[in-house]
Amino acid sequence: MKTRALIVDDSSSVRLDLQRALERHEFQITTAGSIGEGEAALRGHTFELFVIDGHLPDGEGLELVRRIRLQSATTHVPIIAISSDADIGRRISFVQLGATEFIGKPYSPEYVARRANELSRGPGSSPASRANAAGRTSGPGRVLVVDDSETYSQALAAELRRSGHDVVLAPSGAKALAFIDLQPVDCIAVDMFMPEMDGIALARQIRARPSCRNVPMLMLTGRRQSLARDAAFQAGIDEFAAKSEPLPALRLRVTELATHGRSAARRETPPCGQPAQSPLPPTPIDTRHTSDPGTTFLARVAAASGLSELLAANVIARACRRAGVEPQDLSPSTLSSVLPQLEKTLQVFLPADAAATRMSAIGRLVR
Numbered sequence: 001m002k003t004r005a006l007i008v009d010d011s012s013s014v015r016l017d018l019q020r021a022l023e024r025h026e027f028q029i030t031t032a033g034s035i036g037e038g039e040a041a042l043r044g045h046t047f048e049l050f051v052i053d054g055h056l057p058d059g060e061g062l063e064l065v066r067r068i069r070l071q072s073a074t075t076h077v078p079i080i081a082i083s084s085d086a087d088i089g090r091r092i093s094f095v096q097l098g099a100t101e102f103i104g105k106p107y108s109p110e111y112v113a114r115r116a117n118e119l120s121r122g123p124g125s126s127p128a129s130r131a132n133a134a135g136r137t138s139g140p141g142r143v144l145v146v147d148d149s150e151t152y153s154q155a156l157a158a159e160l161r162r163s164g165h166d167v168v169l170a171p172s173g174a175k176a177l178a179f180i181d182l183q184p185v186d187c188i189a190v191d192m193f194m195p196e197m198d199g200i201a202l203a204r205q206i207r208a209r210p211s212c213r214n215v216p217m218l219m220l221t222g223r224r225q226s227l228a229r230d231a232a233f234q235a236g237i238d239e240f241a242a243k244s245e246p247l248p249a250l251r252l253r254v255t256e257l258a259t260h261g262r263s264a265a266r267r268e269t270p271p272c273g274q275p276a277q278s279p280l281p282p283t284p285i286d287t288r289h290t291s292d293p294g295t296t297f298l299a300r301v302a303a304a305s306g307l308s309e310l311l312a313a314n315v316i317a318r319a320c321r322r323a324g325v326e327p328q329d330l331s332p333s334t335l336s337s338v339l340p341q342l343e344k345t346l347q348v349f350l351p352a353d354a355a356a357t358r359m360s361a362i363g364r365l366v367r
Contacts, residue, residue, distance in 0.1 A: 002028040003120050004045065008038040008064060009053040009082070018051060018082075021109035025117045034058045039067065047077060049120040051112070052099075054083025054090070062097055069098035078119035082107060088170050088179055095182045102183070108164030111140045140164030141186030141258040146176040146202065147220065148194045152243060156189070159247040163255050173197030177205060180212060187258035188217045190237070192228065200228060200235045207236035216257040233318050233345075297365075298330050304361040305346065306354065315345050332367030339363065 005027045009015050015031045022029055030045060032038040035058045041047075050068060054061040061081055068074045078100040083090070086104030094102045100119055103112055143165045147153040150171070157167040168185070170176035173194065180188075188206065192199040199219050206212050219237045229240060238257065241250055302312035317327040319341040325334050342362065346355040 002026050003048045004028045004030070005049040005051065005116065005120070006030050006032065006038065006041055006045075006047045007051045008032045008035070008056065008061070009051075010034060010055075010057050011053075014053070014082075017109055018112060021113040022051075022116055025113045027113075027116065027120075035064045038064055042068075042071075042074070046073070049116055050074075050077060050079045051116065052079060052081050054081055054085055054094070062094060065094065065098050078116075080112065080116060080119070082112070086168070088168055088175050091168065092178060092182060103166050104168070106161055107166065108140045111164055111166060140166065140255075142166045142168065142184065143254055143258060144168045144170060144176060144179065144185045144188045146170045146173060146188065146194070146199070147191040148172065149191070152220075156247060156250065159251045160254060163251055165255070165258070173199075173202035173205070176202060180206065180209070185215060187254055188215060189241075189254060190217060190219050192219050192221045192232065199237075200232050203232065203235040203237050218254060218257060230318075230322070239314065297332065297335075298327055300365060301330065301335065301342075301362055304358065304365065305342075306358045307346075316342065319345050332365060335362070336366045339366070 003026065005022055007015050007018050007022075007029060008031075009018070010033050012033070015033070019029045019031060027049070030041050030047070032041050033056075035056050038052070052061045052064055056064070061083065065079055065081065068077070068079060079098065080101040080103060081094045081099040082103050082105060083094075084105040086102075091102040091104075101115055103115070140163055143160055145153050145156055145160075145167060147156075147169075148171050153169050153171075157169055160167050168179060168183075170179060174197065176188075176190075179185075190199040190202055194202075203217055203219070206215070206217065216238045217236060218239045218241055219232050220241055220243055232240070239253065241253060298313075298316060301316055305312045305315065307315060316330070316338075319338050320327045320330055322341045323338040325338055330338065339359070339362070343355070343359050346358055
């Protein structure tokens with residue numbers, strides 16, 4: 001049986017665009033061009049999903065969201081708000097008033113359809129519902145960019161939207177934290193140097209939220225080398241990028257991180273902004289390629305760590321250097337001196353029980 005959805009947008013091209021995307025996901029669509037038309041549709045039908053434009057010819061989309069939430073029959077029905085005015089304060093206002101999701105324009109129709117599918121068909125139809133794994137490890141996601149430079153953040157956002165990402169711009173750490181407490185994100189790009197709360201302090205606060213443990217974070221710096229890198233890594237930053245880096249290359253890096261982060265969050269913790277659930281049993285460790293004589297020892301340690309190849313290489317290299325061992329010199333005899341540093345780092349990315357299991361596997365490689 002198809003899921004009934006109501007799309008309310010004053011643009012006929014947007015309505016048609018969204019209708020086609022949602023119909024590919026087996027939705028039955030009704031469209032309206034105003035609040036009045038939307039309310040008329042509500043009187044005659046029952047819907048399992050609403051997609052509402054932020055600005056309508058006869059009022060604000062916020063008003064329609066409020067009216068839907070006041071009706072007992074639609075109190076818990078998912079609402080996706082879509083608006084060209086994607087200011088972070090406006091996003092927060094929509095969610096606080098009752099919208100389940102806010103997606104900025106320009107949008108990716110497939111991203112909207114995927115989120116609609118997850119919200120309407122997941123357990124309880126709640127914002128935490130990401131149970132439908134189809135397409136979950138590919139395609140665009142939501143990227144939070146935290147930077148007090150409007151010029152740079154707008155340029156980066158325009159580039160990221162080329163890959164279909166929903167980009168949220170936060171000019172401060174405080175606004176970023178307010179947002180992630182309400183909405184899930186797939187990747188966070190943080191400027192290192194900001195007034196009031198710098199990137200390292202923000203990273204610590206984000207990592208202190210159990211539900212954000214597996215959200216990848218990339219730190220943006222004004223220069224390629226920084227004395228604060230070690231502190232940033234310990235605070236939970238996964239990668240660095242110089243602001244001078246070409247934006248197309250940065251877009252590819254963010255897309256890779258967002259894709260990996262969604263996969264990890266589905267396996268071990270709920271998305272950022274949602275309550276933590278009971279942890280799953282630790283993922284079984286595949287040790288087949290740890291005994292391959294053609295595999296470097298660092299790669300064997302990476303395989304036992306349970307992290308992605310990209311993340312494991314950075315984590316192990318940092319742990320080695322903090323222990324006074326060059327990564328290329330890592331061996332069964334030098335690994336023991338690296339273990340304490342590696343354990344501290346793994347505890348940043350994995351739940352305590354999973355980190356202990358992985359460290360046990362790595363420890364077996366010591367000679």
